[in-house]
Amino acid sequence: MKYMGINRKNIFLYAAIACLLGIIAIFVFGGYLGLYDTVYVSTGEYEQVIGPDFWQGQRPDVRFPYNTGARWGDTVRFRYEINNRRFSDYSADVEASLWQRDQKLNDMLKQRISLSGFGRTTLEWQLTPQEMEQANLQVGQYTVRISRGGVELGRGIILGFYQDLGPGIPPKPPVRVGP
Amino acid sequence: MRIYVLYGFGIALSIAGIAYLATEYVRYLTEPLRLLSLLLTTAMFAFFGKYFQEKGW
Numbered sequence: 001m002k003y004m005g006i007n008r009k010n011i012f013l014y015a016a017i018a019c020l021l022g023i024i025a026i027f028v029f030g031g032y033l034g035l036y037d038t039v040y041v042s043t044g045e046y047e048q049v050i051g052p053d054f055w056q057g058q059r060p061d062v063r064f065p066y067n068t069g070a071r072w073g074d075t076v077r078f079r080y081e082i083n084n085r086r087f088s089d090y091s092a093d094v095e096a097s098l099w100q101r102d103q104k105l106n107d108m109l110k111q112r113i114s115l116s117g118f119g120r121t122t123l124e125w126q127l128t129p130q131e132m133e134q135a136n137l138q139v140g141q142y143t144v145r146i147s148r149g150g151v152e153l154g155r156g157i158i159l160g161f162y163q164d165l166g167p168g169i170p171p172k173p174p175v176r177v178g179p
Numbered sequence: 180m181r182i183y184v185l186y187g188f189g190i191a192l193s194i195a196g197i198a199y200l201a202t203e204y205v206r207y208l209t210e211p212l213r214l215l216s217l218l219l220t221t222a223m224f225a226f227f228g229k230y231f232q233e234k235g236w
Binding site: 015033 | 208212216224226233234
């Protein structure tokens with residue numbers, strides 16, 4: 001029996017294939033939808049990108065930080081990009097602060113953002129040597145905690161400062177003159 | 180006969196792989212899309228069943 005020139009049994013096969021393609025399309029589209037956080041940390045000559053995969057790949061019960069380093073005395077610049085890949089609007093408070101051993105040392109950013117559907121925004125802030133001096137910071141490890149809408153990104157970014165010890169080449173010995 | 184055992188292994192591993200990928204992808208879906216995926220999966224199996232029934236399997 002034929003229906004519009006197609007065998008009846010083949011219609012079921014095509015319908016099943018259409019359902020399979022629909023499921024794949026939902027997986028691709030559903031995977032694309034969501035709120036995506038990307039943090040860029042720039043210091044010295046390097047820029048590190050901490051992408052959405054890092055933040056979203058964490059389980060709620062086991063969260064881990066991102067580790068990065070900076071030379072003591074260099075300015076550390078942060079860029080935080082929030083991408084609202086959803087149909088609905090999104091607004092939230094974004095906060096970034098500097099911590100050491102569960103003590104807050106410095107508020108670096110406090111801002112309210114409002115994003116339309118499929119909109120994005122980028123927030124920027126920096127940690128300058130002057131700010132570090134004013135906060136009586138010393139060479140060591142600090143945690144930069146970033147939260148969006150009261151939810152922290154992973155366990156933050158561990159920022160390890162190191163002192164530049166130079167190239168490590170010993171000075172030339174004095175030239176001996178005479179016997 | 181032994182070739183069918185290999186076919187069995189292949190089919191089982193394929194189903195396990197697809198099931199694993201599906202669980203990974205479903206984690207990122209919203210509730211309405213999960214429901215839609217479930218409905219499409221049910222419909223897909225129903226249509227496949229009907230197709231094989233029509234073929235006389």
